[in-house]
Amino acid sequence: MRERTGGCLCGAVRYVVRGEPFHVGRCHCADCRKRSGSTYTIYGQWPRDAFELEGEPASFRSDHFCPTCGSHLGLLDEAEGVELSLGTLDEAPFELVPEAELWIKRREPWLPAVEGAAQHEENRH
Numbered sequence: 001m002r003e004r005t006g007g008c009l010c011g012a013v014r015y016v017v018r019g020e021p022f023h024v025g026r027c028h029c030a031d032c033r034k035r036s037g038s039t040y041t042i043y044g045q046w047p048r049d050a051f052e053l054e055g056e057p058a059s060f061r062s063d064h065f066c067p068t069c070g071s072h073l074g075l076l077d078e079a080e081g082v083e084l085s086l087g088t089l090d091e092a093p094f095e096l097v098p099e100a101e102l103w104i105k106r107r108e109p110w111l112p113a114v115e116g117a118a119q120h121e122e123n124r125h
Contacts, residue, residue, distance in 0.1 A: 006073075006089040008066035013055035013073060017046050017084065024086075024096045025124075026114055029103040035063060035072045035085070039108050042086045043074065044096055051082040100124050 007014035021044035032041035058067040062077040074084035086093050100118040113119060
């Protein structure tokens, strides 16, 4: 089973996630823009039991981040799984390509769609 490691910028919060994500997406919603400090977030979702955490992240709602360096890790309290910001993985996950784009009505006009990804005006559910 594939195992990936990741964590925050300063190393105070670390994680291991096992297996492949059940969903990979790119989201342009207002919350994801704020979380990332950019125009979108790329995330992967894994089952909660595939995720192991070391350290003590701070939280706001279900968003978790390092209390020392402020790095956003993801949504760690999701009932349907753990949603991790893929930029927090130690190794760049080149093979994890978004299968869906969310909130495309907020996508910057100069940013092309992800080829082959489902396009959702808002959420996919």
